[in-house]
Amino acid sequence: MESVSLSKLTEQVVDITRLRTGEHGRVVVASIPQQALMLFVDPEGMRDMLAELLQAIAASASENVPLSLSAHEDNGRLHILLQAGDADIHGKSMRLPLPPHVDESMLSRARSFIGLQGGTLEARAGSSGTPEFLLTLPCSASQTDVHGTHVTTADSSETSASGCNILIADDNVDAAESLGELLNAFGHQVHIVHDGQNALDEASRLRPDVVILDIGLPAMDGYEVARRLRADANLATALLLAVTGYAQERDRIDAQQAGFDHHLAKPIDIARLTSLLDRRH
Structure with missing residues (x-):
C-alpha cells in the first residue's frame, strides 16, 4: 500500500469508467473536497474497484443519466458515494433492496478489499432503484511543499x-x-x-x-x-x-x-x- 491523493485517484477512476462504459463513454460527475486529502491504500486496486462499482451502477441506470462520485471528509474519515444522477453525498437514500443483477461475488470482493484498506463498504439502492455504494476510508490531510510534492501530515x-x-x-x-x-x-x-x-x-x-x-x-x-x-x-x-x-x-x-x-x-x-x-x- 502507498499514499495517493484523492484528486489523482478520482481523475483515474473517471477516465477508466468513461472508457469501460460504452463507445461514447458515460458522463461521470465528480465532486470532492478542495482540501488535498491523502489515502493510504493499494492505489491500482482501489482505482479498479471504484471503476467496477461505477460500472455496476451504469448497468442499472438509463444511458442519459450521469454517474457520480462525491466525497467528504469527517474527522479523519473519507466518505465516498458512488451513485447515478447528480453528485450529492449528503442526499438521502431510500435504502431499497439492491437490483437482482448486482453481482454478489463482485460485491463480496469489494467489501473484502475495502476492509483490507481499513475501510467499510455499504451497498444500497437510491430513489431510482439503481445501486449506490458508500465507502468509508481513513484519510489524512496533506500539504504541498515548494516542489509540488505531497507530504502527508501523518509524518x-x-x-x-x-x-x-x-x-x-x-x-x-x-x-x-x-x-x-x-x-x-x-x-x-x-x-x-x-x-x-x-x-x-x-x-x-x-x-x-x-x-x-x-x-x-x-x-x-x-x-x-x-x-x-x-x-x-x-x-x-x-x-x-x-x-x-x-x-x-x-x-x-x-x-x-x-x-x-x-x-x-x-x-x-x-x-x-x-x-x-x-x-x-
Whole structure:
C-alpha cells in the first residue's frame, strides 16, 4: 500500500469508467473536497474497484443519466458515494433492496478489499432503484511543499504526537511491516520486532501505549509475553491486542486470561483496530 491523493485517484477512476462504459463513454460527475486529502491504500486496486462499482451502477441506470462520485471528509474519515444522477453525498437514500443483477461475488470482493484498506463498504439502492455504494476510508490531510510534492501530515511531529506509540511483535515480517506502514500513515509511531524476547526488551525500553502481539511467536508465544508485560508495573496500563489465526471462543478466553484487552482474528479487521486505537488516544 502507498499514499495517493484523492484528486489523482478520482481523475483515474473517471477516465477508466468513461472508457469501460460504452463507445461514447458515460458522463461521470465528480465532486470532492478542495482540501488535498491523502489515502493510504493499494492505489491500482482501489482505482479498479471504484471503476467496477461505477460500472455496476451504469448497468442499472438509463444511458442519459450521469454517474457520480462525491466525497467528504469527517474527522479523519473519507466518505465516498458512488451513485447515478447528480453528485450529492449528503442526499438521502431510500435504502431499497439492491437490483437482482448486482453481482454478489463482485460485491463480496469489494467489501473484502475495502476492509483490507481499513475501510467499510455499504451497498444500497437510491430513489431510482439503481445501486449506490458508500465507502468509508481513513484519510489524512496533506500539504504541498515548494516542489509540488505531497507530504502527508501523518509524518509531522504534531500528528505523531497525537497518535499512539505502538509496538508490533509478529514473526511474519511482511505482515508486520505492512501493518506498521498502515499505522504510521494514520499518525502513530510504530516499532516492530519478530520474537517474544525482543518484544519484552523493546516494551521495557519504549513503554508503548499499545502492544500488538501475534500469538504464534517463536520461542516465547504471545500469551507468555502478555503475562510478563502485565507483571511489569510500567506497562500495566498498556493496551494489549492479541492477533491470531484462531478465533474460537476458547482462544478469546485464553487471550483474556493472559492479560490481553482485545482479541483480533487474522486477517485483521483494520476498521476495528483503528477504532480501538482512536479510543486509546
